[in-house]
Structure formats: structure tokens, C-alpha cells
Amino acid sequence: MEQNWGACVPRRHTLRVPFHAVSGQNERLSLSIDRRAGGIQFVASWAMSPIKARRTVLIVEDALTVRNMLEDFFTMYGYDVLMASSPETAFKRLKESHAVLDAMVLDIALDDNRSGLEVLELMRLDDRFADLTVVVLTGLPNLDAKSLDLIKRNRAHLLFKQEGYERVFGKLDTIIKPLRKPNTDELPNLGITA
Secondary structure: OHHHHHHOOOOEEEEEEEEEOOOOOEEEEEEEEEEEOOEEEEEEEEEEEOOOOOEEEEEEOOOHHHHHHHHHHHHHOOEEEEEEOOHHHHHHHHHHOOOOOOEEEEOOEOOOOOEHHHHHHHHHOOHHHOOOEEEEEEOOOOOOHHHHHHHHHOOOEEEEHHHOHHHHHHHHHHHOOOOOOOOOOOOOOOOOOO
């Protein structure tokens, strides 16, 4: 019976399966079936990379055009993008993210006359988001001293939309590092045989 089963297996077949584990690590599994003159040999390999499989950014912006441009920018660099147009939705996305966000881009003047700075201030009270990289992106030409102090106190970067999107994207690129590509080197052989 083994000979019949072995006869239907090609001479050498390798299956590589990338998967994202709960640990947030980029893990890869390889299973080889090698049919040779002495029987069938199974070889399993496993590798884990220290980088996360994907990074996630939350964009809090009421203007659909700006939201879409930011989404395109971050998607181009391999980020998963969550979006919100109001403080309520932003808080909901923060709660749903289970603190696995890598960055947040936050507009100040939102549609419902509430400030994105309110989101910044309340978000920093949650220990899970204490070190989250935040970029405040505003179209307001002048900010009062109170707003500037709040941004500085909450360790956020400040960018103005009036600088033009090429410049804004250039600065975003330096603030939020693009996702590095995972190492695609050959997987190590763990030597599991059957």
C-alpha cells in the first residue's frame, strides 16, 4: 500500500506556506515530500522573522480626498490602513485595534466641529497608546499657543497641509519608516523525517 501511495507522489515536491501567527511574527513553514529509492521522506522546515508581517496606521481625517491620498501612500509602503472621520469612530478604531497600531495620522479640524486634539489627549491617557507615533496633519494656517503646547506635550509631530502633499509625504516618510520586506532566504532544514 505504501508503494502505491508513494508512486503517485512526484520525485520531489515542496510546499511553502507563509502564515501570520498570533504572536505577530512573520513565520514560514516548508514541507517537502521526497520519494527516493528507499521510501518516502518528509522534511519540515520552519523560520521566524523578528519583523511583524504588516504594520497598521490609523488615519483620522474628515476630508475624503485627503483620507484616500493618505491611504494610497501608506498602502504603497505595505501598511494596513484603518480610517476614521470623527472622534467617535477614531476611539472605536483604537479600541478595536487592540493596541497593535504603529502610527496615527490625525487632522485637527474634524467635520463635527470637534478637535482631533481631543482624540490625541484622551488617547495618551491609555497606557497602550502612550508611545504610539502620532502625526498631526492640519490645514489650519495658524495654531494658538494652547494647541501647540498640547501637541508638544503629547509628543506628536506637526505637519501643515499647506506645505503641499509632496513635501508632507516626504516628511511622513521620514517620521514613519516604511515596512521592510521580510527576508526571503532559504528556510533552514529541521531534519524531521518519516
